[in-house]
Amino acid sequence: MYRIENHPILPEFHRGKRVxxxxxxxxxxxxxxxxxxxxxxxxxxxVHHYTAKRAEPRGIFxxxxxxxxxxxxxxxxxxxxxxxxxxxxGMKVETQYGTSNEGVTGRQ
Amino acid sequence: MIRYEVIIIGAGPAGLSAxxxxxxxxxxxxxxxxxxxxxxxLFKQIHKFFGAKEHQARERGFRIGERLLAQxxxxxxxxxxxxxxxxxxxxxxxxxxxDTQMEYYVxxxxxxxxxxxxxxxxxxxxxxxxxxGAGAAQTLMNIYGLRPGSKVLMVGSGNVGxxxxxxxxxAGCQVAAVIxxxxxxxxxxxxxxxxxxxxxxxxxxxxxxxxxxxxxxCGATIVEVDQAWQPVPxxxxxxxxxxxxxxxxxxxxxxxARLAGCLLQDHPHKxxxxxxxxxxxETTVKDIYAAGDxxxxxxxxxxxxxxxxAGNAIACRHGYISRTEFExxxxxxxxxxxQLRGGTFGHDGGEKTQPKHTAEGQPxxxxxxxxxxxxxxxxxxxxxxPGEAARKQGLVAVLECTQNIPCNPCQDVCPKGCIKVGDKxxxxxxxxxxxxxxxxxxxxxxxxGQAIFLVNETYADNFAAVSIPYELVPLPVPGSKGMACxxxxxxxxxxxxxxxxxxxxxxGTALLxxxxxxxxxxxxxxxxxxxxxxxx
Ligand SMILES: Cc1cc2nc3c(=O)[nH]c(=O)nc-3n(C[C@H](O)[C@H](O)[C@H](O)COP(=O)(O)OP(=O)(O)OC[C@H]3O[C@@H](n4cnc5c(N)ncnc54)[C@H](O)[C@@H]3O)c2cc1C
Ligand code: SF4
Ligand code: SF4
Ligand code: FES
Numbered sequence: 001m002y003r004i005e006n007h008p009i010l011p012e013f014h015r016g017k018r019v020x021x022x023x024x025x026x027x028x029x030x031x032x033x034x035x036x037x038x039x040x041x042x043x044x045x046x047v048h049h050y051t052a053k054r055a056e057p058r059g060i061f062x063x064x065x066x067x068x069x070x071x072x073x074x075x076x077x078x079x080x081x082x083x084x085x086x087x088x089x090g091m092k093v094e095t096q097y098g099t100s101n102e103g104v105t106g107r108q
Numbered sequence: 109m110i111r112y113e114v115i116i117i118g119a120g121p122a123g124l125s126a127x128x129x130x131x132x133x134x135x136x137x138x139x140x141x142x143x144x145x146x147x148x149x150l151f152k153q154i155h156k157f158f159g160a161k162e163h164q165a166r167e168r169g170f171r172i173g174e175r176l177l178a179q180x181x182x183x184x185x186x187x188x189x190x191x192x193x194x195x196x197x198x199x200x201x202x203x204x205x206x207d208t209q210m211e212y213y214v215x216x217x218x219x220x221x222x223x224x225x226x227x228x229x230x231x232x233x234x235x236x237x238x239x240x241g242a243g244a245a246q247t248l249m250n251i252y253g254l255r256p257g258s259k260v261l262m263v264g265s266g267n268v269g270x271x272x273x274x275x276x277x278x279a280g281c282q283v284a285a286v287i288x289x290x291x292x293x294x295x296x297x298x299x300x301x302x303x304x305x306x307x308x309x310x311x312x313x314x315x316x317x318x319x320x321x322x323x324x325x326c327g328a329t330i331v332e333v334d335q336a337w338q339p340v341p342x343x344x345x346x347x348x349x350x351x352x353x354x355x356x357x358x359x360x361x362x363x364x365a366r367l368a369g370c371l372l373q374d375h376p377h378k379x380x381x382x383x384x385x386x387x388x389x390e391t392t393v394k395d396i397y398a399a400g401d402x403x404x405x406x407x408x409x410x411x412x413x414x415x416x417x418a419g420n421a422i423a424c425r426h427g428y429i430s431r432t433e434f435e436x437x438x439x440x441x442x443x444x445x446x447q448l449r450g451g452t453f454g455h456d457g458g459e460k461t462q463p464k465h466t467a468e469g470q471p472x473x474x475x476x477x478x479x480x481x482x483x484x485x486x487x488x489x490x491x492x493x494p495g496e497a498a499r500k501q502g503l504v505a506v507l508e509c510t511q512n513i514p515c516n517p518c519q520d521v522c523p524k525g526c527i528k529v530g531d532k533x534x535x536x537x538x539x540x541x542x543x544x545x546x547x548x549x550x551x552x553x554x555x556x557g558q559a560i561f562l563v564n565e566t567y568a569d570n571f572a573a574v575s576i577p578y579e580l581v582p583l584p585v586p587g588s589k590g591m592a593c594x595x596x597x598x599x600x601x602x603x604x605x606x607x608x609x610x611x612x613x614x615x616g617t618a619l620l621x622x623x624x625x626x627x628x629x630x631x632x633x634x635x636x637x638x639x640x641x642x643x644x
Contacts, residue, residue, distance in 0.1 A: 002254050002255040002256075002257070003253060003254060003255075004249060004253045004254065004255060004279050004280060006581045006582070007253070007278065007279065007581065008278050008579045008580050008581045008583075008616060009154045009168070009278065009579060009615075009616040010154060010250065010253070013252065013253030015253070034252055035252065038248065038252045038254050041248070041254060041256075042254055046237035046238060046323065046324040047237050047323050047324070048237070056235055057235075057236065057237055057322075057323045057324070058235060058237065059236075059237025059238065059324070060237070060240060060244060060248075061239070061240055061241060061244060062226070062240075062241050062243065062244050063240070063241070063243070063244035063247040063248060064143065064243065064244070064247060065142075066225065069235075084144070
């Protein structure tokens with residue numbers, strides 16, 4: 001719902017084919033090869049993880065892989081920076097609750 | 109351990125330019141960038157750049173990036189992406205992480221061109237999803253084609269804040285306000301004016317008090333600050349926004365220079381800790397150079413020249429060009445760089461205090477500095493504004509460019525020689541012979557500041573025609589009706605679109621001509637489609 005379809009300056013965006021993926025057990029769609037975080041945000045998902053100590057929500061902040069605010073559990077692996085990890089069909093993406101990310105989060 | 113003659117860290121404008129310069133002289137060059145895409149900041153910049161022709165002025169940033177990359181690759185430069193340089197050791201050895209693998213390289217010369225990182229500020233709620241960096245907003249919308257949200261508060265009125273604000277509107281977002289704790293807008297007046305006339309309010313001497321929401325931003329409270337930057341009680345304002353975008357400055361990424369043992373120095377007006385460099389960009393460690401934002405926050409245009417200067421020096425050091433050739437190129441690049449560094453906003457080294465006058469002596473517009481637009485009454489003193497007598501004769505170009513910024517495409521493109529900036533590109537543009545203006549509109553569509561308008565007060569009885577640069581979708585069609593707005597975005601009257609011209613040269617900028625009641629000829633500067641009278 002946030003896709004730009006018609007931009008005054010930029011030509012068409014090169015998007016991969018539409019694929020389905022799972023977010024917290026529910027099926028969503030995104031474009032293959034785009035960052036997971038982009039597909040999530042298009043679907044209105046803003047919270048990527050909750051911090052360990054205070055369970056505060058975190059989402060995209062830098063979008064270039066520097067702040068670690070967008071980490072999630074992807075196909076079982078925690079601490080995956082979703083803003084720089086390409087989406088693939090059938091991926092299993094889960095909200096991460098605390099634990100292993102503590103200490104690396106950019107905005108504690 | 110693989111050896112290259114030149115190792116460049118960072119494939120932004122500085123790194124690519126250094127690579128091009130060295131490779132063109134015959135050196136074997138490799139460029140590493142941690143990103144998956146080359147070009148650094150340039151690929152997010154979809155607006156037209158300032159400067160002169162030699163700086164690729166009036167080109168959009170991403171096109172400059174495409175050209176640099178093609179040039180580098182064409183010269184045989186190896187560009188390795190997804191490659192983060194994590195260490196520099198003695199004898200110019202570097203450690204690069206490529207796909208979780210560590211690789212080791214050694215170079216005869218190294219250019220550190222790692223650019224800058226964005227600063228952040230903290231406030232209650234600042235970690236909520238929905239608070240993002242301005243760079244992130246650009247990455248989402250200009251690289252991936254995704255709007256970051258619907259309504260945005262922009263924190264910071266420097267060039268990054270106002271440019272990204274404009275790009276957000278182009279992407280289809282609303283910008284609720286631009287705020288800044290300083291008393292003056294930090295960015296170029298012409299950039300601020302683009303969004304002011306689209307109705308974006310500027311709140312200077314304001315800061316953000318709080319981001320509201322529990323698991324995402326659902327509003328922001330801003331508050332005025334006094335001269336000691338303390339909040340003024342009772343001045344709080346709530347803004348209904350779902351995105352808060354931070355554009356509060358950049359810091360040079362000089363960590364690698366520190367690791368390499370280069371001497372660093374704190375330079376507030378360069379953005380923080382930067383390596384100490386000589387005039388060729390060589391740091392205090394022999395054969396290690398720094399170029400671009402890492403050596404001091406400036407612009408892509410100057411980053412490219414710094415890259416060239418370093419590449420040229422390296423080629424000479426290693427005997428690939430003669431001393432005379434080297435000196436000739438160096439003089440050329442240096443002159444070009446100094447051109448860019450002049451003017452009101454220049455990076456020429458001196459501490460800047462807020463000037464009150466232009467270099468030519470006109471008082472600077474105070475509304476431009478505080479509200480983002482020119483007050484009609486302040487306008488008449490500037491040399492680009494044709495007087496009433498000239499306007500009575502027919503169509504004229506009006507150059508609303510009132511600060512000394514390094515830029516001259518208007519002079520370059522006018523086929524009739526009507527506009528003069530002169531040798532010093534920070535001079536204000538002067539309308540030298542409006543009588544010869546053919547109304548071709550080339551100046552309007554080329555001006556990176558979108559500060560030029562065509563005004564025809566003799567268009568029809570009681571009606572004037574006003575032409576503006578237009579870069580939004582959908583593009584209004586001739587005959588359609590809408591509202592003419594003034595420089596602050598306030599609605600003046602109904603307007604009708606007479607023509608909309610767009611061609612290959614305009615690179616996406618349309619020349620929209622509207623018919624407005626005659627009395628608004630010198631006020632109407634924006635067209636808002638749709639018939640309903642709305643608040644600006
Ligand atoms: C919103 C906005 C608008 C702008 N508008 C203009 C304009 O109109 N005109 C203009 O001239 N300039 C403009 N600029 C400024 C311009 O983009 C920068 O000054 C310029 O990009 C700096 O170039 P650079 O090569 O030094 O750094 P960058 O472009 O930042 O490139 C640095 C590169 O180094 C890489 N890197 C960093 N660390 C490492 C590492 N350890 N290992 C490997 N790679 C690494 C990064 O991934 C990046 O690709 C604008 C900037 C912004 C944000
Ligand atoms: S409209 Fe054409 S002729 Fe007139 S000033 Fe602009 S570029 Fe020159
Ligand atoms: S009026 Fe001329 S000098 Fe001013 S921004 Fe436009 S092109 Fe540049
Ligand atoms: S948003 Fe910063 S690392 Fe992904």
